[in-house]
Structure formats: structure tokens, C-alpha cells
Amino acid sequence: MNFTEIIYNCINEVVTITLNRPxxxxxxxxxxxxxxxxxxxxxxxxxxxxxxxxxxxGRAFCAGGDIKAMKIGMSVAKARNYVLEIGRLILAMQDLEKPIIAAVNGYAMGAGFNVVLAADLIIAAKEAKFGQAFLQVGLAIDAGGSYFLPRTVGLVRAKELAFTGRIIDAEEALNMGLINKVVERERLEQEVYSLAAKLAQDPSQALGLTKMLINRGLSADLETALAYEALAQSVCMQTEDHKEGLAAFLEKRAPKFKGK
Known part of the structure; x- marks a missing residue:
């Protein structure tokens, strides 16, 4: 599949999608x-x-929306389609029953910040910067920020970040619970792919269903969440990985999952 603005690689069961408009x-x-x-x-x-x-x-994860395209001007229909397309990207990330790790190598601003929040796990270089830079250009929050931000940091802190557009560094983002880990820039790749390699060894169907259950649980009542869990677990119990996990537990050895 040919791409012009991203790079797609698959090595050792890990796909890397690199945003490539430096x-x-x-x-x-x-x-x-x-x-x-x-x-x-x-x-x-x-x-x-x-x-x-x-x-x-380059030196950014994603600086946000395409300011040059906005400067040229968009009709209401074109603007709505643009934001909906970004929304479809966020939904695609959430709906993928495989874990997504955001490796934040630099600036993650506006929509770029919210793409980060749509990932499942987030590791940032110490130099990374985050900001909800929407109001500064006369725009409201988008790319799922109105959904993820208050659920991650709470209503009051979410409003502070959105209203002020204040830029925070990786350490403050970590302290707020926005990201999982901060590392030196030269160790970012090693840390990310070490985590990816570990996740790749997990029972993939159970892992994917766990992601689905947690995401749906955010907006489900308890009864619905329990019903989803029962359905997912009944599927997991039919897998070879479940049988391997049981055997490994009884034999007191490490399991060798095959994703089946």
C-alpha cells in the first residue's frame, strides 16, 4: 500500500506508523x-x-491541524468533512483490537495532543511538549479532546488546559496522568519497542478484547459492562492461547502464546 504523508513498516510483529511531514x-x-x-x-x-x-x-509528533490549509480557507462543508475525517481516525484507533503505543518524540499540539490521548499507552521523550492549542487560533477543541481530556485529568483540569492552551512538558503530563512514561530522547525507541515486544507476546485475542472492554466501559453502565465481559470471556475460553495459559500455569512454566 502506497503512502505519501506517513511511513508504514512491520517488523517483528510490530507495525510502526510514522507521521512524515517534518x-x-x-x-x-x-x-x-x-x-x-x-x-x-x-x-x-x-x-x-x-x-x-x-x-x-523530525522534531515533532504532530503540531496539530493543517494551518496552511486553514489559511487558504475552507467552506463549512469542507471544514466539517476535514474534522470528521480526523474523528474517523480517532475512532479507527479506538476500534482497533490491537494495542497502540504513542511514541511522542516532540511537540504534540492541538489535534496532535488528542491523537496521543487516543492511543492505549503513551511514552514520551523528555523534550516532548503538549498543548490544547485551539482557542489561540479561534477554534474549539476537536479530535476527541472533549471526550478524552476530562476522562483523563478531570473536568476542572481539562477546562484549564483547553481554555488557556498552556503548553506543558512531559514531566507535568506524566504527573497529570496524561502519559505513562518519560524517557531520555535517545532511549525513546528502545523503551517503546521493548514494551511493544512484550505486548506482542501476550495472547492477542484476549488483549484486543481487553482493550475493547475498557474502552466501552467508559460509557457503559455496570450491567452493560458485565454483559460485554461475559461475551468476551466466552470467546477467550475457546482459544488455543487460553488452553496454553492453563497448561503453563499448572506446569509452572512461562506460557507460549500463538495468537490463536
């Missing part, structure tokens, strides 16, 4: 959004892909 700090164009969606769909259908890593080329 001259614009990987600003999220409609083309890039569509290509990321296509890449996620490719990863979904590839049985050799167990984990997805999303990162950026």
Missing part, C-alpha cells in the same frame, strides 16, 4: 488522516501485526 511539524492534513486510517485497517487485517506504534518524523 517540514510542517507533521501537521495533520486530511490526506494524512486518511492514510493513517488506511494504515490502521492494514494493521487490523495483518495477522503478523500484534502491536501498533505511532510516532512522528
Amino acid at each position: 517540514e510542517s511539524l507533521n501537521a495533520l492534513s486530511i490526506t494524512m488522516a486518511k492514510e493513517i486510517i488506511r494504515a490502521i485497517e492494514q494493521a487490523r487485517s495483518d495477522d503478523n501485526c500484534k502491536v501498533v506504534v505511532i510516532t512522528g518524523s
Whole structure:
């Protein structure tokens, strides 16, 4: 599959999607959004892909929306389609029943910040910066920020970040619970792929269903969440990985899962 604004690689069961518009700090164009969606769909259908890593080329993860395209001007219809396409990207990330790790190598601003929040696990370089930079250009929050931000840091802190557009560094993001880990920039790749390799060894169907259950649990009542759990668990109990896990437990050895 050919891409022009991202790079797609699959090595050792880990797909890496690299946002590749470094001259614009990987600003999220409609083309890039569509290509990321296509890449996620490719990863979904590839049985050799167990984990997805999303990162950026150059000194940014993603600087947010495509300011140059906005400056040219968009009709109401075109603007709505652009934001909906970014929304489809966020939904694709959430719906993928494989873990997504965001490797935040630099600036993650506006929509770029919220793409990070749509990932399942987030590791940031010490130099990374985060900001809800929408109001500063006369825009409201998008890319799922209105959903993820208050659920992650609470209503009051979410409003502070959105209203002020204050830029925070990786350590503050970690302390707020926005990301999982901060590492030195030269160790970012090692840390991310070490985690990816570990996840790739997990029982992939159970892992994917766990992601689905947690995501759906955010908006489900308890009765619905319990029903989803029962359905997912009944599927897991039919898998070879479940049988292998039981055997390994009884034999007091490490399990060797095959994703089946």
C-alpha cells in the first residue's frame, strides 16, 4: 500500500506508523488522516501485526491541524468533512483490537495532543511538549479532546488546559496522568519497542478484547459492562492461547502464546 504523508513498516510483529511531514511539524492534513486510517485497517487485517506504534518524523509528533490549509480557507462543508475525517481516525484507533503505543518524540499540539490521548499507552521523550492549542487560533477543541481530556485529568483540569492552551512538558503530563512514561530522547525507541515486544507476546485475542472492554466501559453502565465481559470471556475460553495459559500455569512454566 502506497503512502505519501506517513511511513508504514512491520517488523517483528510490530507495525510502526510514522507521521512524515517534518517540514510542517507533521501537521495533520486530511490526506494524512486518511492514510493513517488506511494504515490502521492494514494493521487490523495483518495477522503478523500484534502491536501498533505511532510516532512522528523530525522534531515533532504532530503540531496539530493543517494551518496552511486553514489559511487558504475552507467552506463549512469542507471544514466539517476535514474534522470528521480526523474523528474517523480517532475512532479507527479506538476500534482497533490491537494495542497502540504513542511514541511522542516532540511537540504534540492541538489535534496532535488528542491523537496521543487516543492511543492505549503513551511514552514520551523528555523534550516532548503538549498543548490544547485551539482557542489561540479561534477554534474549539476537536479530535476527541472533549471526550478524552476530562476522562483523563478531570473536568476542572481539562477546562484549564483547553481554555488557556498552556503548553506543558512531559514531566507535568506524566504527573497529570496524561502519559505513562518519560524517557531520555535517545532511549525513546528502545523503551517503546521493548514494551511493544512484550505486548506482542501476550495472547492477542484476549488483549484486543481487553482493550475493547475498557474502552466501552467508559460509557457503559455496570450491567452493560458485565454483559460485554461475559461475551468476551466466552470467546477467550475457546482459544488455543487460553488452553496454553492453563497448561503453563499448572506446569509452572512461562506460557507460549500463538495468537490463536
